[in-house]
Each structure stands twice: as structure tokens, then as C-alpha cells.
Amino acid sequence: MFKRLVSLGSALLDVSMRIPGLPPKGGDAFADVGFSMIGGGHNTDSAAARLGLPVVHVGSIGTGLSSDLYLREAAKDGIAFEGMVHQDQDLGICVTLFEPDGERTFITHAGAEHELTLEFLQSLKLGATDAVYLTGYELFHPGSGKPLGEWLLSNPLNGAALFFDPTSVVDQIDPEVIDWIRREAFVITVNEWEFEKLQPRHDDRALFVRRIGAEGSEMYEAAELRHKAAGVPVEVVDTTGAGDVHTGALIAALAAGKNWSESLALANRAAAFCVTKFGGPTGPTLAELGLQTL
Numbered sequence: 001m002f003k004r005l006v007s008l009g010s011a012l013l014d015v016s017m018r019i020p021g022l023p024p025k026g027g028d029a030f031a032d033v034g035f036s037m038i039g040g041g042h043n044t045d046s047a048a049a050r051l052g053l054p055v056v057h058v059g060s061i062g063t064g065l066s067s068d069l070y071l072r073e074a075a076k077d078g079i080a081f082e083g084m085v086h087q088d089q090d091l092g093i094c095v096t097l098f099e100p101d102g103e104r105t106f107i108t109h110a111g112a113e114h115e116l117t118l119e120f121l122q123s124l125k126l127g128a129t130d131a132v133y134l135t136g137y138e139l140f141h142p143g144s145g146k147p148l149g150e151w152l153l154s155n156p157l158n159g160a161a162l163f164f165d166p167t168s169v170v171d172q173i174d175p176e177v178i179d180w181i182r183r184e185a186f187v188i189t190v191n192e193w194e195f196e197k198l199q200p201r202h203d204d205r206a207l208f209v210r211r212i213g214a215e216g217s218e219m220y221e222a223a224e225l226r227h228k229a230a231g232v233p234v235e236v237v238d239t240t241g242a243g244d245v246h247t248g249a250l251i252a253a254l255a256a257g258k259n260w261s262e263s264l265a266l267a268n269r270a271a272a273f274c275v276t277k278f279g280g281p282t283g284p285t286l287a288e289l290g291l292q293t294l
Contacts, residue, residue, distance in 0.1 A: 009041020
């Protein structure tokens, strides 16, 4: 079905700490775990690449320590970078505070990852053997949202299959763009909160994948439940990136010719593996899933 993933998912530096609870205003909290790594769209890209799908990242990065780290991490997973490089800024930073019950709090400062131009987007050559990945964060930030919205409304896919993750900013995205995505995307992948916000409609041509945590995931077509796969019980360490990894693994499974039930089940396994590790770009390899090939 797909021969490669063309990703516009914005990558940035994740700085994560596990704390017993959020402190009161002006107070202190002391973390027992702390780490930093490239996250955001890289979580999805790396998950797909580790399962054998060629990935090309066409988002934007900058110049500096975080952008250099991104390029090194992408290269480790065989991800090709063919995006924009900005000389006047580095990647943004997301500070993630996660508590023992898995609750997460995010504080994000955007950087070069949210600076795209319409001219660059129009230079992208997409085709019927491409999967394209995009999230609501790219459509929300002014530096990327306006050119991306204009580009999408020009119908640029040329037969490519768009996978869209609306994220928590779904209700702050141009409704005209959301309606276009409902009509033209292949898959809209959502968590439970986003599912309630978007509410699949009978006239949607996009399929909906609903991620329901430990219960697994479901696929809806024209607002009707078509497939469901059970979750995988694991001891959860950190839920950061689980949805991203689920999406990357789902794309890789569909690309390998798996049917929907098989693809959802494999994506559930990948997401379950992710939450047993610290950090977002922790999708499994084929070997870690006990597989030789998809």
C-alpha cells in the first residue's frame, strides 16, 4: 500500500521529569527521574522506521544543539531528513512533568520546527505510494499553520494517504481545514478526548482510529465501528509518546499489507511496549516484538 512515510510531524527537545505531584505556586518539586531526548513527531517517525518502513522527514529544524541531536537520532533509525533548516533559531522545548499515576503536564516553547513556507510545501512531490503524517500542532502554530492550511486546501496529496493526529489543540484549528481533512485524509487517529471533540460523522470519508489506552483501539468508517483490537496488559512506566508510537506502528503495519484487525493489534503491542520505557521515541523494533518481518 505505502512504500514510504513522508512526515511533517514537528520534532522538538523533550525534557521530562517524574515528580510525586505538581507543587503549589512558588513551591518546589523534586524529581526522581529526569531525562531529555528528541520527541514530538520523531516519536511517530522512529516507530515506523524501526518496523521497516522508509521514513522521510520534511518538517523544519534549526541550527544548534537540539537540531544537531535530532539529525543524529534520526540517522540512527535510518530516517532521511529533507526538510527546511533555519539558521536563526533551534528546535523548541517541551517540558513534561509526569506523576506516579501517569498524569502528565506539558509546557512547550515552539522553535524552528514550526516555521514552514508555502513555497517549500509546494515543492514536495507526493504520490499514491506515500503515507503522509501531520498533527494538529503544526496546523495550530502560526508559523506553520497558515502555510500548511493553504497547502492542504490546494489538494496536494496526489493520491497519497494522509494520517492526521489532531492532538489537544483540535478545537483551535481552522474549521475549513478540519472539514477538508475529514473529506480527504485516509485516517484521523485520536485519543478518547479528541474522539469526543471531533465526533465522526456519517459523511466523513476519512477513517477514524480511536486509541483507548489499555483497552486497545478501534477503527470507525462513516461513524460506524468496523474493527477493534484488545490492548496488551503491561506495567506502565511513562505514557509519553504512546499515541505517537501507536500511529507509527499502525502506518508501518498497513504499509506491509496487514489488514485492519492485524494492524490495530500490532499498533497496540507497540504502544504497550512504549509505555514500559521512559520517553516518547521508544517504539519497538521487529526483534523486540519477536518478529522477523511484518
